[in-house]
Amino acid sequence: MAVMNMVQAINLALREEMERDESVVCLGEDVGVDGGVFRVTEGLFERFGKERVIDTPLAESSIVGTAIGMAMNGLRPVAEIQFLGFIYPAYQQFVSHAARMRNRTRGRLTVPMVVRAPYGAGVKALEHHSESTEAIFCHIPGLKVVVPATPLEAKGLLTASIRDPDPVIFLEPTRSYRLLKEEVPEGEYVVPLGQARKVREGKDVTIVGWGAMLPIIQKAVESLEKEGISPEVLDMRTLAPMDYSSVVSSVKRTGRCVVVHEAPRNLGLGAEISARVMEGALLSLQAPVERVTAPDITVPLPKGENYYYISPERVVNGVKRAMSF
Amino acid sequence: MLTDDFDPLQGKMLSILDKDGKVNEALEPRIEDAKLLHAYKTMVLTRIADDKAVRLQRQGRLGAYPPSRGQEASQVGPALALEKGDWLVWAFRELGALLLRGVPLWRLYLYWMGNEEGSVLEGDVSLTPSAVPVGSQLPHAVGISYAMKYRKESNVVLCYFGDGATSEGDFHEGLNFAGTMRTPVIFLCQNNQYAISMPRKLQTAAPTLAQKACAYGFKGIQVDGNDLLALYAATEEAVARARKGEGPTLIESFTYRMGDHTTSDDATKYRLAEETAYWSARDPISRFRVYLERKNLWDEKREKEWSEEAARVVEEEVRKAETHAPPALDDAFAHTFATMPEGLREQLEFMRRDLPAKREG
Known part of the structure; x- marks a missing residue:
């Protein structure tokens, strides 16, 4: 089994799905000849040709809008938006069309489309390249939002997303693109959408995260263990529709919950997770749900990024607040 | 090529059937009699059904509704040039095109009455649902046509939108994508002169909307939008071009919205009666009737029979919609x-x- 990073794992998933199904096409800015600015689509143009790996004009709304049309007429487009921070011109296409085409046509026309976008901070990037705005998509009924945490997960989740009958926004944590390598199988490997992954068992506290937060949570766990605290860690991986019942059942056992996200605090997914835990596990709670999040400010430029980005220490602090309540 | 002979940059507009129903025989498209009659009857049905929808709204029996009156040829003419398997992508003021495509009228009433069941369409109808956010459907037309091209089908997409849509980013992006990808799509702009209250000249400094095609590397043509023959001829040429793999065309249908933007609007606030009278004398249905009568395809008796039949059909469809179960x-x-x-x-x-x-x- 080949050892690969997330970029390579995503590339493998794309390649295999394109081999398997002729209706799968890729489109976006620089995805063809250039192979994508992060090299995620590298080699696909050469392998599948310009009809299936389409270099489009620089226009996010039409990349998504065209993909919607393709999906309505029998294709399975995988569109790339170069960075999540540039996706907003396409927001109308997601909210007004992709999310509701199935409903508006009473199931006659559907949008089996994936829109991939690198996202998240921690990479010392230019402005607009570090935001984590998953919540504004998760809020829209009819959209699925998926975030892989590891190369293996990325392959299985992207494969499931491409085969999914509904529109999926597939957010790729830029920081994790080349951070971690692991064994990724060639051939069929699918991770079903809508199910959280228990990363480790624990008995004292449930730590909930996704994407680039997982390696940070892992570091925090290592130091918490040294202090005799046993955390359970859940990778939510599908953020919409989210597997809240896994969180609730875990918290019922541990009695404490810490949600970690790099998005701003106000109305971040931590708020909804907290509400669900309150509704489903109130009498098991030993402490209020703790949220370890970015503050409600614009992501600072790289020199100030540490004021914003989640560190293992902040996760440790959050867990300790929950433990000592 | 009509697009060469009627270059919008030279101020030319294609017109075949003048306001009095006199045909320019050199340009007259060859359309079989049955098709001509079908087009006419659909336009008449559209007007009766449309007027009925406005009255139903006034009586509180139907929600806000965008009237089509005056735009019947603009809606029916282009769709008449489509074949089975061609897609129709629309906005929200295309009643005539939908009826021509065989969409059941009672479903449309049901939709405007606020019941999602009105959006249920049976069979392979090759039709998108309404797209109310202005211009947002243009990229869909590009994607749908891309899929046709990808599968090497000979079908095309006809995409309707209004003059207001040409100010939207999705208009520019959609035409730009279609141009670079050379997909089989016909962009049909129903320029009815107003986007709610905003006259066309406030949407763009360009003298025509058709000329905007030049910037995207394909042909545009301005057509008398109340002249069904001109709309058919221009669309037929564009469809043939698209089927041959020669890419998109922009057609500006120069027409006029006789009614309000929707039943919530009052057009007398921003339009002069003289203007409406000018366009009233250029009615798309009456001039086409003259044309059919001169071809001995229509007469007073048939007119009376069809208007009665259409009115009866409309009442029946209203009844069907009104007695439909709530969602x-x-x-x-x-x-x-x-x-x-x-x-x-x-x-x-x-x-x-x-x-x-x-x-x-």
Whole structure:
């Protein structure tokens, strides 16, 4: 089994799905000849040709809008938006069309489309390249939002997303693109959408995260263990529709919950997770749900990024607040 | 090529059937008699059905409605050039095109009455649903036509939108994508002179909308939008070009909205009566009737019979829509995803218990 990073794992998933199904096409800015600015689509143009790996004009709304049309007429487009921070011109296409085409046509026309976008901070990037705005998509009924945490997960989740009958926004944590390598199988490997992954068992506290937060949570766990605290860690991986019942059942056992996200605090997914835990596990709670999040400010430029980005220490602090309540 | 002979940059507009029904025989498209009659009858039906919808709204029996009066040729003419398997992508003021495509009128009434069941269409209809956010459907037309090209089908997409849409980013992006990808799509702009209250000249400094095609590397043509023959001829040429793999065309149908933007609007606030009178004398239906009468395809007796028949059909369709069952709670949830997620199922079950017993309407 080949050892690969997330970029390579995503590339493998794309390649295999394109081999398997002729209706799968890729489109976006620089995805063809250039192979994508992060090299995620590298080699696909050469392998599948310009009809299936389409270099489009620089226009996010039409990349998504065209993909919607393709999906309505029998294709399975995988569109790339170069960075999540540039996706907003396409927001109308997601909210007004992709999310509701199935409903508006009473199931006659559907949008089996994936829109991939690198996202998240921690990479010392230019402005607009570090935001984590998953919540504004998760809020829209009819959209699925998926975030892989590891190369293996990325392959299985992207494969499931491409085969999914509904529109999926597939957010790729830029920081994790080349951070971690692991064994990724060639051939069929699918991770079903809508199910959280228990990363480790624990008995004292449930730590909930996704994407680039997982390696940070892992570091925090290592130091918490040294202090005799046993955390359970859940990778939510599908953020919409989210597997809240896994969180609730875990918290019922541990009695404490810490949600970690790099998005701003106000109305971040931590708020909804907290509400669900309150509704489903109130009498098991030993402490209020703790949220370890970015503050409600614009992501600072790289020199100030540490004021914003989640560190293992902040996760440790959050867990300790929950433990000592 | 009509697009060469009627270059919008030289101020030319294609017109074949003048306002009095006199045909320019050199340009007259060859359309079989049955098709001509079908087009005419559909335009008449559209007007009667449209007037009825406005009256139903005034009586509180139908919601806000965008009237089509005056634009019947602009809607029916282009769609007449389509074949089976060609897609029609529309905005929200295309009643005539939808009726020509065989969409049941009662479904459309049901939709405008606020029942999602009005959007149910049976069979392989090659039709998008309405796209109310202005211009947002243009990229869909590009994607649909790209899929045709990819599969090497000979079908095309006809995409309707209004003059206001040409100010939207999706208009520019959609035409630009279609131009670079050379997909088989015909962009049909119904320039009815107003986007609600905003006259066309406030949307763009360009003298025509058709000329905008030049910037995207393909042909544009301005056509008398109340002249069904001109619309058919221009669309037929564009369709042939698209089928041959020669890419998109922009057609500006120069027409006029005789009614209000919607039943919530009052056009007398921003339009002069003289202007409406000018366009009233250029009615698309009456001039086409003269044309058919001169071809001995129509007469007073047939006119009377069809208007009575159409009125009867409209009443029947209204009855069907009004007696349709209200939507069920489950249906409001059913089409969010292909498979209902567990969490949504729980919400549905909760709503079943939590809603008061009488919940429709």
